[in-house]
Amino acid sequence: MFEVFKKEIIELLRDRKTLFFIIALPMLIFPIILGFVAFLTSQASLKAEQQVHTYYIVNTQFSTVFSEEIFYHKSFKKYAGQKQFDSVEQLSEAVKEGIIDVGIFIPNDPKIAIQAGKQSQWQIVFNDAKAINFIFNRVRSVASKLSNELRTRALKDLGVDIRHQPALLTPITISKVDTADKRENYGEKLGALIPYLLLPLVLMGASYPAIDLGAGEKERGTLETLLLTPVTRSELVLGKFFTVLASSIACTLITVASLAIWVSVASSFVSLEAVKTAFNSVTAWDFILIFSLLLPVAAMLSSLVLAISIYARTFKEAQNYMGPLSMAVFVPIAVSLLPNMELDNVTALIPITNVALAIKEVVKGTVDQGAIALIFIASAALASLLLLSCVRWFKKESVLFR
Template sequence: MWLVFLKELKELVRDRKTLFFMIALPILVFPLIIGVVAYFSTKAVQEAETKVLNFAVVGEQYAPSLVNQMKDSDNFNQVSLPDEDDVTTSIRSGLTDFVLVIPDNYGDDVLATGQITLKLYLNDAGLNLVQHRLQAMVNNIAKHNQQLAFVQLGLDEDQQTALLEPIVIDKIDVADKRENWGEKIGGFVPYLIFMLCLQGAMIPATDLGAGEKERGTLETLLISPIARYKLVMGKFFTIALAGVTSALVTVSSMAIWGIVLSQGMAIQLVAEFMSAISGIDFALIFLMLIPVVAIFASLLLCLSIYARSFKEAQGYMTPLVMLVIVPVIMAMLPGVELKGGWAWVPLTNVALAIKELIKGTMDYGELIAIFGSTAIIATALISFCVYWFNKEKVLFR
């Protein structure tokens, strides 16, 4: 068994493509994703904030001061509507970015006019910040009108505050920063880790089964005086090692890049969050990935042995991505917690446990159910793989 393992390991190390998916991809993927998302999101927001918006006004005569402020601003450019009744068409055609409809009760005297409703017509399907930019201007006018009304009513500062907000709820969050951040990003981390582990094991698995069939080396291996189960276990350990290596590099990369980026970008909150996750928690995240990788490795080896060619094996393995996505999505659903039956659901329990470890709210007693369920399934799949390997019609179909 170990001779087969060493033989497959040597071939694995010689394959640059496999090493890239095992080591280079996990190391690069975290800073790459963070950098790309940050760059494009920042660029999109900057473009939306600096874009000059074309606007048209219906009922301009009721609020000349507001319209003049908009004209004088560098953010807005007034255009004329060809037909005031066809507001939607003018926006969809690109003639205007938005149309503001001012009611006839508009005025500075709040006590006389009552509440004023400005109607804003726009295409809000994309990032435009139209309402945000217009709201800032309207808020200044509204605040000025409020102060005039308070002066007329003769209210002091405390009465003004009580009138604006008669009842205030003072929310006191007992969750610490780590728990808050863990709840927000904890569901995404297992998805990324599982995908990288599956990717790291998929390439060698395809080659060790279907690849050997295509090269004609499988027959030579089968006539050697080695028990079939030892051949299976040798190949299994090679695939599992590739997946575990990818898992280890992924977890280490997540920890290292999180600290480096938070320090380099002077993000104190992120630095505090990363420093709050202990080495034991990172070690447990890695250890829980071992039985998960065992499930991936045994299932991938079964499919690879069954396939007639490398291409056919890739076709069988592609749907496994859904096998990874669905349990992680289940872990993100509201009300799904690492309690009761969910602690025994394969893959979902590991995703929930990783989320709890990141949050710092892990019930370590649930590790028994997590390791137990994943170990049982991994053992069953390995046993099926041995059975599969002993069927000659599968090996030479």
């Protein structure tokens, strides 16, 4: 078995393409993904923040103060065309046709309405389908300022002292006291995304060498030569398995190390408050624990991809089988993101999902050692079962020579 393992490792180290996917890609993928997402987010936010919107107000005579505030607002410019709009329907059509960006319909004079004990219900017409849209908040901010002034004046006319107005308008105030610290708060959000990066890379680190060690051997005609050597089939498949496992572990180790290094680098040079808060308290032991959680997953996936590769007739057929397997890995990761999905004695037994939840708990700093032990036991048992199945699979003539 050791000689087979040694032979496969030497051949693996000679394959530059596989080395790129195992070593180079994990080291580059984090800065590329984090940098690209941060760049796109900052650019989109900056563009949305600086965008000037064309507006049209129906019945400006009902609130000249508001009209002037909008006119001099840096984010708005008045519609300079010849068309006239008199209703919400016409404003909606103008927005859809791109004539204006926002329409404001003022139905009556708010000063007269408040004297009659009624509300002046304004309508803001705009396209809210964009991911980053400041239109409504900006208009509401200007309108709220006017609304507060009218309310204060009306209450004063009714004899209510200005000092008593806040208590009269809001007799009870509620403040939030969060028992979760910032690491737990941000870790809940960022920790759920880490498995989306780590687990697919673990699969990738196993699949590339596995395809070559199984289907590749068949296609090249070298598998028959290996079967003629004085090595049992169990030793042969175990040698190949440990080669695939070593590749997956190497990819996992490089991935976790890359994550730790690039988060540290990004926190030093980039103002990412959420990332800093979530990862500043993550110790080296936590990263070791994340790596340890990925080990049984690497063993499971190594057994699966090797069995698939052994079954496939050609290199291309094996690659086609890896696609559905990749999707199957994403499903349990997605399950871990479901609302109220937490790590307990039940979820600790669900493959892949348990590791994804545990990684999130590690980042949050709320990891349960008992649940971690249960995950290791369950994952190790499943990995052993899959490896045993792979060994028996390799012994079947109908699989090797199909």
